[in-house]
Amino acid sequence: MTAGTAPSSVKPSRPTVLVLGGGFGGLGAARKLEKADVDVVVVDANDYHSFQPMLYQLATGLLDTTAVAHSLRDLFQHQQNATVHQASVSAIDLDGREVQFADMAPLKYDYLVIGLGAVVQFFGCKGAPENAFPLYTVEDALRLRSHLVARWEAADRDPALVEDGALNVVVVGGGPTGIESVGALSELYTSDFAQDYGDALAGRARLTLVEAGPELFPMFKPDIREYAQHELEERGVEIMLGERVESVEPTRVTLASGTVLPAQTLVWGAGLQANPLTESLGMKLERGNRIPVDPELRLAGHPEVFAVGDAAWITDAATGDVLPQLGSVALQAGEHAGANLARIVRGDEPKPFEYTDKGTMAAIARGAAVAQLHGGRTMKGKMAFLAWGAVHLTLLSAWEDRTKAIVDWTWGGFSHERPGRILVGDKET
């Protein structure tokens, strides 16, 4: 990292690549430019990169903040041509090649990488913006953790609150986020909270998974879908398929069918739309406000601008499929954008992006995971759990030799310690 380079002192002698966002996409791009003859400026609204696939573990207290959030300055410590700033983008002027910030002087760029991620999409569900708990950011996860512990403490003080849904959680979405979250919650409830607060309370807590479609895990094969459903039901999770959430109030969730579930917590794992800043680009966007890119990941009419990650609408150059909003896609697309930029700067042609699908996997609970590998082979149970660990370890260590998160969790598997099970920060009562 070029230490202490103030925004105004970026050298004009070589091109500046401005990377907006320090998620998987932005980090991948910036890292691939390490040896390019450019100045890289990475700007994120936070001073940390968050390991989003593990956020549900932060929310359920199994991992601590530092296991899923890592200082961006630290990650770029050894990259000589990179500078980091924590600032909030307010506008992107594509024609003027300048980005404005709410809290920092504007920055000019020669090349731009947009990796601004997404925000949660509530699909018009009433009360969701105020009352639902999404799981997209570290602060989302901490907020959910505090809320859960506060609800249990309140029910401990006054058990009558249980009738009012104090301990019940409704998780929306039968995809990986929803299933991993409700699985982790079932472990937290049946082992830790049952011990902390007693079976009298824990026996009255209900966990419900609501999915609008006809089945869980639509991207997986039938044997996986059945396994996931069985494993969750074994752990006391009630699964409601073909149901939509109509409205969310502080103490209850109303489904479109008219069913009312008393619950003081609703976890939203159902959908994303691109960062609202994409709307200010003045271009035609794809579904969910995602930015369409050409096969080389550039914007139409702006070959100096790349978009990657959850904010981008990326079509695989080999298969023609639109790629999903996943960390692995963001990482590969980010690295590809960085590599293409390096090619352009040294006078070579950029290459089209092809996603290497290593498979999809999800952990339901300790020792119970599912995986569908590229080519269609499926795995379930303990072996899939180990594979899940290996893949997430690889993703984590893409940035550095940092195995802390997995080690913590693996160790937690033996010792059943849950150090994050405390109420710090935004305290609720």
Added chain:
Amino acid sequence: MTAGTAPSSVKPSRPTVLVLGGGFGGLGAARKLEKADVDVVVVDANDYHSFQPMLYQLATGLLDTTAVAHSLRDLFQHQQNATVHQASVSAIDLDGREVQFADMAPLKYDYLVIGLGAVVQFFGCKGAPENAFPLYTVEDALRLRSHLVARWEAADRDPALVEDGALNVVVVGGGPTGIESVGALSELYTSDFAQDYGDALAGRARLTLVEAGPELFPMFKPDIREYAQHELEERGVEIMLGERVESVEPTRVTLASGTVLPAQTLVWGAGLQANPLTESLGMKLERGNRIPVDPELRLAGHPEVFAVGDAAWITDAATGDVLPQLGSVALQAGEHAGANLARIVRGDEPKPFEYTDKGTMAAIARGAAVAQLHGGRTMKGKMAFLAWGAVHLTLLSAWEDRTKAIVDWTWGGFSHERPGRILVGDKET
């Protein structure tokens, strides 16, 4: 822990010992009652015990929250006769033998242990309540950590803020809290922040220690005092003796001498007074609103009520000295109160409390600590640092085999990792 015992269902068949506060004093008392024929009810405003001597390390990002805060329910997991509630005391009715809470039904008791701790005492310093950063609670430490990182990020965006004291910290108090805090800050500034933000910014940051008395560490011998001063000055800390802080504003600190220090952070390590609830007891209090107790740690006229820790005014039965507000005093007095209660319940006589002074020590920085052992022997430097580690390890493991905090820090000494150096939670701009 008696799982799930709701407040109303405490059995009347054997005496109830109500312990107010889960700090060193309350925990010590409750633990010593493990084998007594009583029901122990521990109530704290937080659901965790905090290891206060390490808070300055949380504030400077070297330790993570879970290293200094531990779930009270977890700590009492195996104590069959103990119940834990998170609730805020609103009034203590000594004559009615009942405690009222802001958020829970009242609790009757047969015996009471008051271990409600202290709040910071600003001695009338103008603007301190709004602008100073005390270091007495986990939330104090997290607030200071967020504030410090936010100031550096702001100065990175706009270096002109450095003139306005953005990076400068004034630490008030030349006792252990102040010295350990400013020592840890000097390490954070010269190693981590210098690397993260560059020497151009770091070279302009000032750390100042202000002490009203004529020297640092008044409780230590002269060689220790000189060593501490030398080590801090070596690390770039400016020491101002015989100076009082007159007022604190958001960007400057004014001393009684008229000197104005531009600084956006003032850490208050200067003084404590007992929890304001002591004022509602309707009894004559000692200096700093502390509750006077008899040699057996009981209140005058209320032999069923004990007071321990920072809220108590305890006179050593052997020496006649009033004991200081220290974790080691709180722990020993708490254990003594618990042991006395066990004696009373089984029909024995309570015993007077004598404090075993194992010495006083403070860590200035890695490899630089001071210790004055019981009997007057002093140690400084690396050996004292190792001794400091050993003593704090003993205190930590008084509750369980939990060496995480020390191991983290020791490991940090080799690897210079600082995982907590991120801005999460109360974000400032």
